[in-house]
Amino acid sequence: MSQAPPVVDKKKYRTVYLRKRKMLGAKDFDKKNARLLYHFHQFFESHPSSMVHSFLSIDKNKEVNTWPLIEWLKAQGKQIIISKCSTTSNELTHYLFEDYKQLKESKYGIPEPQYGTIVLPKNLDVVLVPLLVFDRNGQRVGYGAGYYDRFLAECPSDCIKVGLSLAPPLDEIPFVEPHDIPLDYCITPLGVYTFNS
Template identity: 50%
Template sequence: MSSIDKAKLRTVYLRKRKMLSSEMSAHIAGRILEQFKLFLTQIQVKNTHVFLPITKQNEINTWLIVDYLLSQHIDTVVSQSKLETNQLIHYLYKNPNQLEHNKWGIPEPVHGTVISEQDIDLVLVPLVVFDRQGHRIGYGKGYYDRFLAGCRPDCLKVGLSMSPPLDIIPYVDTYDIPLDYCITPLKTYHF
């Protein structure tokens, strides 16, 4: 599979996701939250990095997860995109007053306590589609691959997906960081 094939898969799965009704999207987000709660009972983390949803992409409503983490007194980390370097800066999330929308409509922190990648225990990874080996197709900018490469080896990399996995994404770049788990509405996959 070439990068052109990845682009085609990205387009197809983004289109499918955008076609979901708001009711179905809310139902899926609720199911993913339940799977996430179950997942958290099996591990121990002090903090979790959460991507904030891009509404126009009909991404999973991760605000449900943020609220749950805060209720469990688990530190929540969110990121700001540095467009000039395609990198992320991570901040401890305290409240919505820290956030502003960037040019893609993503809520991002503009101030707060900066958190090192090395201090993050679990990263919830956005994706468009994933496969049974833990490879994923994201939005194609490489933000999360660069971010995950800087995390500790024991940091858990957990995807969130509205749909089940493909059998395989055969074209994988050397810089693509595979997931350890992927949470879907029906089950959690372990790789």
């Protein structure tokens, strides 16, 4: 009797690709971030914006290091917006990033603003989107809480959604749900991938 093929779903993808990323050595991690930063500069030089939302890196998950990106954007005169998660309402509240004193690490290891000027999603030009893996259609797999799908649904239609990934895309993520909002671009160490064009 032949065995049924293994069930592959988003949960499995999260486990596999988070493990792969955590296995990156320090030298390789730094090199990939440096190459991504180079492509990041090029992207923003050709995409004018004034108000950019960024996630703050979770070090233990070896996420793309967003601090050099944020510092460069600030030096270009951009306003940086960051978020705080509510675990009770499953919503994000967005604040203007003005000072590192605003930040405190949550119990999940996420730096979060504790106070500041609140900014509404309708005012954003660009959102930098965290992910574990993405595909050539601009679909992504995140951590599974749904914060960003709900957040992106509140952003204006012309807000540019930009993923950041240390790995290249998959050909296709086979499970896409109606509430999944695709990326417009994804910046990686190898270059910038464009979708919806």
